[in-house]
Amino acid sequence: xxxxxxxxxxxxxxxxxxxxxxxxxxxxxxxxxxxxxxxxxxxxxxxxxxxxxxxxxxxxxxxxxxxxxxxxxxxxxxxxxxxxxxxxxxxxxxxxxxxxxxxxxxxxxxxxxxxxxxxxxxxxxxxxxxxxxxxxxxxxxxxxxxxxxxxxxxxxxxxxxxxxxxxxxxxxxxxxxxxxxxxxxxxxxxxx
Amino acid sequence: xxxxxxxxxxxxxxxxxxxxxxxxxxxxxxxxxxxxxxxxxxxxxxxxxxxxxxxxxxxxxxxxxxxxxxxxxxxxxxxxxxxxxxxxxxxxxxxxxxxxxxxxxxxxxxxxxxxxxxxxxxxxxxxxxxxxxxxxxxxxxxxxxxxxxxxxxxxxxxxxxxxxxxxxxxxxxxxxxxxxxxxxxxxxxxxx
DNA sequence: AAGTTAAAAATGAATGTTCATTCTTTTTTT
DNA sequence: AAAAAAAGAATGAACATTCATTTTTAACTT
Numbered sequence: 001x002x003x004x005x006x007x008x009x010x011x012x013x014x015x016x017x018x019x020x021x022x023x024x025x026x027x028x029x030x031x032x033x034x035x036x037x038x039x040x041x042x043x044x045x046x047x048x049x050x051x052x053x054x055x056x057x058x059x060x061x062x063x064x065x066x067x068x069x070x071x072x073x074x075x076x077x078x079x080x081x082x083x084x085x086x087x088x089x090x091x092x093x094x095x096x097x098x099x100x101x102x103x104x105x106x107x108x109x110x111x112x113x114x115x116x117x118x119x120x121x122x123x124x125x126x127x128x129x130x131x132x133x134x135x136x137x138x139x140x141x142x143x144x145x146x147x148x149x150x151x152x153x154x155x156x157x158x159x160x161x162x163x164x165x166x167x168x169x170x171x172x173x174x175x176x177x178x179x180x181x182x183x184x185x186x187x188x189x190x191x192x
Numbered sequence: 193x194x195x196x197x198x199x200x201x202x203x204x205x206x207x208x209x210x211x212x213x214x215x216x217x218x219x220x221x222x223x224x225x226x227x228x229x230x231x232x233x234x235x236x237x238x239x240x241x242x243x244x245x246x247x248x249x250x251x252x253x254x255x256x257x258x259x260x261x262x263x264x265x266x267x268x269x270x271x272x273x274x275x276x277x278x279x280x281x282x283x284x285x286x287x288x289x290x291x292x293x294x295x296x297x298x299x300x301x302x303x304x305x306x307x308x309x310x311x312x313x314x315x316x317x318x319x320x321x322x323x324x325x326x327x328x329x330x331x332x333x334x335x336x337x338x339x340x341x342x343x344x345x346x347x348x349x350x351x352x353x354x355x356x357x358x359x360x361x362x363x364x365x366x367x368x369x370x371x372x373x374x375x376x377x378x379x380x381x382x383x384x
Numbered sequence: 385a386a387g388t389t390a391a392a393a394a395t396g397a398a399t400g401t402t403c404a405t406t407c408t409t410t411t412t413t414t
Numbered sequence: 415a416a417a418a419a420a421a422g423a424a425t426g427a428a429c430a431t432t433c434a435t436t437t438t439t440a441a442c443t444t
Contacts, residue, residue, distance in 0.1 A: 007419090026306050028220025031403055042421045044406080053404065112304035112357065114218050147373060150364050154351035155377050162350040163342065165304065172342050181339060185347050185381035199393085223429055234395045236432080245430065 011049050013039040018060045019106045027057055027115045058120040061110045064103045069127035071096045076130065082138040083187075086156075089131055090186060093157060094179050097164040105168055108161050145192050156186035203241050205231040210252045211298045219249055219307045250312040253302045256295045261319035263288045268322065274330040275379075278348075281323055282378060285349060286371050289356040297360055300353050337384050348378035 017038035021030040032053055036043040050056040072092045076085055097104040110116050110124075135152055138144035144152070159182060167174040209230035213222040224245055228235040242248040264284045268277055289296040302308050302316075327344055330336035336344070351374060359366040 024306060026218070026220060028218060032405080033403075043404085044422075045420055047405070048419070109305055113301055114216060114221075145373075148364060148370070150355065150358050151370060151374060151377075154354045154374070155347075155381070158351055158354040159346035162346045166342050166346075172340060178340070178343060181337075182343060182346070185343075189347070189377040189381045202394095224431080225429075235430085236396075237394055239431070240393065 007049075010039070010041060010045070014041070014046060014049060014056070015060045015063055018056060019064065019102055022057070022060075022109065022115075023102060023105050026109075027113075054117065058116050060106070061116045061120055062123060064106055065124040065127055067100075067103060068096055068107060071100070073130050078130070078133070082134065082141060082143050083191075085134050086138070086187070087183065089134070090156060090183055091179075094160055094183070097160055098167070098174065098179075101164060101168055104161075104164055108165060111161075143192060144190055147190075152190050155189040159186065199241075202231070202233060202237070206233070206238060206241060206248070207252045207255055210248060211256065211294055214249070214252075214301065214307075215294060215297050218301075219305075246309065250308050252298070253308045253312055254315060256298055257316040257319055259292075259295060260288055260299060263292070265322050270322070270325070274326065274333060274335050275383075277326050278330070278379070279375065281326070282348060282375055283371070286352055286375070289352055290359070290366065290371075293356060293360055296353075296356055300357060303353075335384060336382055339382075344382050347381040351378070 014035060017035045018030070021034055021038065032043050032046055035056075036046055039046075046056065050059060072089055075092060076088050078085070080088065110121075132149055135144060135149055139146050163174055163178070163182065166172050206227060209227045210222070213226055213230065224238055225235050227248075228238055238248065242251060264281055267284060268280050270277070272280065302313075324341055327336060327341055331338050355366055355370070355374065358364050
């Protein structure tokens with residue numbers, strides 16, 4: 001137990017350090033030595049867990065994406081009707097972005113820069129499957145506008161990322177009321 | 193003429209090279225030597241125009257932001273009524289993001305990473321003043337929802353950035369119809 | 385108009401540092 | 415005591431910036 005447990009903890013510490021440092025300094029301004037120091041290991045030890053710096057950041061991305069989508073879909077099941085399902089997922093996503101803002105900021109940075117490999121990016125997208133299926137159903141039932149998933153995403157989920165970043169930069173404070181408002185605007189813009 | 197003109201051209205070439213290389217590789221993976229090569233100057237020459245790499249990227253950001261907002265507000269004047277003014281600005285912004293996508297991608301990267309200095313970021317925000325004033329008016333006239341500018345921005349302008357990035361990554365093609373749809377959704381989500 | 389020269393602009397080649405990765409040795413585990 | 419995990423120091427490449435020269439510009443003189 002001890003050894004495997006310890007390995008898992010070490011790997012987790014490395015990933016945490018990577019998220020934190022990359023958020024504040026960007027990928028290329030985050031030396032392996034700093035990641036090692038923050039995770040309390042030797043730089044060489046990183047290479048027991050990851051092939052390279054690029055591999056470390058790719059795997060960090062995938063792990064965070066996984067955490068994010070598990071959280072987003074945790075209270076959803078596909079028996080729910082469209083409106084209910086969408087509201088639950090949307091609000092979980094909002095929750096995640098506010099509560100786990102380090103992780104969410106990291107994802108935003110990955111999604112907006114050439115930081116991670118294209119293949120990891122592709123892999124990460126797959127996790128959103130349940131939401132895409134829900135939308136598909138909504139379109140077939142004639143409840144949602146018959147538009148591309150990208151547009152649906154742009155109107156509903158993406159504004160949240162922007163608000164999170166502004167919150168993070170302390171340029172404005174995001175309250176429960178803002179979130180409720182944003183949810184209404186999101187729903188209004190996609191329902192038929 | 194010759195000399196000043198040439199200087200201006202050289203500076204412009206450096207800025208163009210910076211945009212292109214940073215878009216494709218990120219700030220810290222874009223060496224000064226490559227920027228110099230692409231702009232057909234010696235690395236040392238960059239330092240005649242800019243204090244440092246950080247200064248180069250800050251100034252590039254401000255210049256691109258300036259170009260962007262000039263374009264966005266070119267056909268707008270503050271005599272217009274709210275709906276007309278908003279539509280004109282929104283569509284100019286959409287236009288810019290599609291036609292000048294290198295510049296727009298660069299701004300998106302600056303806005304989502306710790307790439308540029310905080311002071312340049314602040315400076316860049318000021319250029320959006322006309323849009324904020326228009327919104328202020330809209331709220332006073334009771335045409336717009338009485339919500340924060342950040343929310344208005346999140347619902348209307350930010351989705352465009354997402355769509356542009358997806359277009360750029362060739363994951364979907366953005367047509368005139370998509371833009372019209374997106375505009376309608378934007379307006380619907382902010383009007384009272 | 386041609387020649388002269390000082391200042392400005394530009395250059396390619398150093399410089400010194402930072403950093404990813406590897407190597408050798410030490411520590412921990414079983 | 416053998417094997418696995420971890421460490422710190424060493425290596426070599428990449429890079430931002432500076433330095434010593436060269437080239438270009440333009441003002442001035444004849």
